[in-house]
Amino acid sequence: MDNDKFFEELENLIKDLDGKKLPDTLKLTIFYTTGEKDVFNVTIAFWAKMMIATKNRKQYLYCKHNLINLNHVVKMQYEEID
Structure with missing residues (x-):
């Protein structure tokens, strides 16, 4: 799968999940x-x-009442929650 197709699929996933209540299944550091x-x-x-935000070079993202300045992020590590 090429990059364009991958990000297209992600955008479709976001549209499909919009407004749905999902469980927190990932731990993000x-x-x-x-x-x-x-x-x-x-x-x-x-x-x-x-x-999608990093692909589009967005400067900010909001998470759990926190505004994240993506210009200051060095690394994002995801782990599945047991």
Whole structure:
């Protein structure tokens, strides 16, 4: 699957999941240029939105009452919650 097709599928997934209540199945750790990190439990829909935001070079993303400046993110690590 090429990149364009992959991101098309993600955009379709986001549209399909819009407005649905999903369980938090992923643990996300965000590492910043300052050396700080944040840990959130997120849905698969958030993962898809984050992928699209980084592809489109968005500057900000909102998660769990936190505004994330994507310009300061060094690494995002996802783990499945048991």
